[in-house]
Amino acid sequence: MNVLEIRNLTKKFDDFIAVDNMNLSVREGEIFGFLGANGAGKSTTINMVSSLLRTTKGEIELLGRNIAKHPKFAKSNIGIVPQDLAIYEEMTAYENVSFFAGLYGLRGSELKERTIEALDFVGLGDKHKSLPKNFSGGMKRRLNIACAIAHRPKLIIMDEPTVGIDPQSRNYILNSVRKLNRMGCTIIYTSHYMEEVEELCTRIAIVDHGKIIAEGSKEQLKSIITDTKEIWIAVKSEGAVDLESLKRLQGVTAVRLEDQTIKINSKAEINNLNWIIQQLIKDQVEIRSVEEQAPNLETVFLTLTGRNLRD
Amino acid sequence: MKNMLWLIRNTLRSTFRKKSSWIIYFALPLAGVILSMLIYGNTNGADLRVGIVNQDGDRPVTADAIRFVEELGHVKVTMTDEASLNKEIAAGNLDSGIVFGAGYEAAVREGRQPDIRIVSAKGAQVTAYAKAMLDGYVGNVAAIGQAAKGDAAKFDAVYAEYKKNGFKMDSDSLKDTSNVKSMTYQSIGFLLMFMMFSASNMTELILKEKENRTFLRLLASPVSARTYVLSNVLFTAFILLLQIVFTLVVMRYVLKIDSGVPFAVLLASLFLFSLAAIGLSLLLVAFSKNSRSAGALQTLVVTPTCLLSGCTFPPEIMPDTIQKIASFLPQSWLLDTVTELQSGRTFGSLYLNLAILVGFAAAFSLIAVYRFSRNNDVRQFI
Ligand SMILES: Nc1ncnc2c1ncn2[C@@H]1O[C@H](COP(=O)(O)OP(=O)(O)OP(=O)(O)O)[C@@H](O)[C@H]1O
Numbered sequence A: 001m002n003v004l005e006i007r008n009l010t011k012k013f014d015d016f017i018a019v020d021n022m023n024l025s026v027r028e029g030e031i032f033g034f035l036g037a038n039g040a041g042k043s044t045t046i047n048m049v050s051s052l053l054r055t056t057k058g059e060i061e062l063l064g065r066n067i068a069k070h071p072k073f074a075k076s077n078i079g080i081v082p083q084d085l086a087i088y089e090e091m092t093a094y095e096n097v098s099f100f101a102g103l104y105g106l107r108g109s110e111l112k113e114r115t116i117e118a119l120d121f122v123g124l125g126d127k128h129k130s131l132p133k134n135f136s137g138g139m140k141r142r143l144n145i146a147c148a149i150a151h152r153p154k155l156i157i158m159d160e161p162t163v164g165i166d167p168q169s170r171n172y173i174l175n176s177v178r179k180l181n182r183m184g185c186t187i188i189y190t191s192h193y194m195e196e197v198e199e200l201c202t203r204i205a206i207v208d209h210g211k212i213i214a215e216g217s218k219e220q221l222k223s224i225i226t227d228t229k230e231i232w233i234a235v236k237s238e239g240a241v242d243l244e245s246l247k248r249l250q251g252v253t254a255v256r257l258e259d260q261t262i263k264i265n266s267k268a269e270i271n272n273l274n275w276i277i278q279q280l281i282k283d284q285v286e287i288r289s290v291e292e293q294a295p296n297l298e299t300v301f302l303t304l305t306g307r308n309l310r311d
Numbered sequence B: 001m002k003n004m005l006w007l008i009r010n011t012l013r014s015t016f017r018k019k020s021s022w023i024i025y026f027a028l029p030l031a032g033v034i035l036s037m038l039i040y041g042n043t044n045g046a047d048l049r050v051g052i053v054n055q056d057g058d059r060p061v062t063a064d065a066i067r068f069v070e071e072l073g074h075v076k077v078t079m080t081d082e083a084s085l086n087k088e089i090a091a092g093n094l095d096s097g098i099v100f101g102a103g104y105e106a107a108v109r110e111g112r113q114p115d116i117r118i119v120s121a122k123g124a125q126v127t128a129y130a131k132a133m134l135d136g137y138v139g140n141v142a143a144i145g146q147a148a149k150g151d152a153a154k155f156d157a158v159y160a161e162y163k164k165n166g167f168k169m170d171s172d173s174l175k176d177t178s179n180v181k182s183m184t185y186q187s188i189g190f191l192l193m194f195m196m197f198s199a200s201n202m203t204e205l206i207l208k209e210k211e212n213r214t215f216l217r218l219l220a221s222p223v224s225a226r227t228y229v230l231s232n233v234l235f236t237a238f239i240l241l242l243q244i245v246f247t248l249v250v251m252r253y254v255l256k257i258d259s260g261v262p263f264a265v266l267l268a269s270l271f272l273f274s275l276a277a278i279g280l281s282l283l284l285v286a287f288s289k290n291s292r293s294a295g296a297l298q299t300l301v302v303t304p305t306c307l308l309s310g311c312t313f314p315p316e317i318m319p320d321t322i323q324k325i326a327s328f329l330p331q332s333w334l335l336d337t338v339t340e341l342q343s344g345r346t347f348g349s350l351y352l353n354l355a356i357l358v359g360f361a362a363a364f365s366l367i368a369v370y371r372f373s374r375n376n377d378v379r380q381f382i
């Protein structure tokens, strides 16, 4: 069964169309990646799914029920981790989680257990008496997640849960997402970090200008772009590399230099490897290795939207 | 309902945890009351201008009564006739008038209640002082008449003795109610101001909630925006009620100010006012983008309207036009209610005042709700 079914969803802010006739379905048990550049319409879609915004047009079904007709049902079965922190700074971690869980009707010992469970889950069990204002950014993010899961929702929507945090907290969060998923939660995951999505998600939709422009598993998405290849050339010294002359070569669409590696995007049908190497030899660049990369999500995204995920 | 209680409980808990809440909601109003005690506790401000009409002719006991009024502190007496008395009062040249009717002396000599009328332009509290003093005096003289049982010689003897003592009265028989009344009036005025500030403070929590985005989380839970706003209103009403009870109890039992109005009646009137204050705060919040601008708007609205309606200074010192503007403010209606109650009217007979207070509350809230409901935007919320 589909946990979430979005049909012809549109949201207009005055004349601006933020979400444009979107169709999407999320199946039970998935970690569904929602990729899009800034302003693509991810948060707007998520806000409509969680009943925070009215739709301009279209339908949203959660577990087979229209959310406009069954708002209570929809709200109780969704847990939302907002893009921006939504916690009370002057209440302890425990009180935060317990207060929000209480809004879903939990009381007494059940509330207590679920609160502790949620805090343990994000690794804040020993910090439950502390005030979030003394927390690090990563700990606040984790509390933000705990507040969304204590009522055990079927669908958890995470809107960029890992922005601006330390690697340790980030790993913790990624692991908790997997764990939640194993426990039976369906998860919609939004991120600007391509590696996270690639690592975590079983299915991915790419949003641009309020539209889904591609949807499928990683492999399916990568197979879309058979007309592009990426060549990585490791070099000894970066200094002598003339990126501009490489860019002028036939078929080359983009060139960048990262970690002593020249990364070249090129049209697949043109065999320009010889010319590239010739150019490097002419510039007296010492080549250590050359490999043709299988297309990754970053390339897919770049090719489909014409922009980088992170600007 | 269950959710509403949960929300209220949570707000109460986080409110009472903060020291600043105790100060704002309880210590400040108390300070206002004490301040007004210091200001109005001793002197009664400007002199009272009293016109006296003597229709009893040239009788010694009547003349003594007039001299008694003349010798009261803070009273300036002008002799006049009845027709010009009313004119002068209407023109604002006199604050009040006392008419000694024909047969005054004859009445007190026989121990009967004499014919004295007191005319006043500005509500009872201004003349209450002079009236109380005069009542005490007349009562004493009439008591002499009663004791004399129509024996003129006996009356004259005792009366002469009383006169020699400078018409001293035992202080128990007379309370200077005027000071107490203006003290109460001004204390209530301060309380109103702090109630309004407290109300906006608490209603602004809606905006604060929005700013730290917990509002989104609330709305994503089975709580509707309506439930949330209603729970905030109930919470605010509850705190204001506590504030009223606390202030009145301290006034009555610690500072021993007898307002002259039954406790429950004063409490009920003030609670009606608190509804108007909440309505106004909702209105301010509905028209503000964030809590900072709401705070500014609150100061901009509450401070001058409290000044105009006489919460901080007696309204008599304001020009007439301003006093007229003041009748468009809920504070004036509550203060007027208190004055009327002090002059002996009953709660039930003041239904116009009470209805107007409820009307203010309803009108403000309706506009706020209309404004809220037109917001279809998470960033603007509701
Ligand atoms: N309340 C609003 N009023 C007007 N425009 C809005 C509103 N909310 C969002 N938008 C616009 O809609 C577009 C989509 O915004 P949205 O927040 O959904 O993007 P996003 O994909 O979540 O981006 P980001 O990665 O930056 O979070 C943006 O251009 C944004 O400016």
Ligand SMILES: [Mg+2]
Binding pocket: A042, A043, A044, A083, A159
């Ligand atoms: Mg977003």
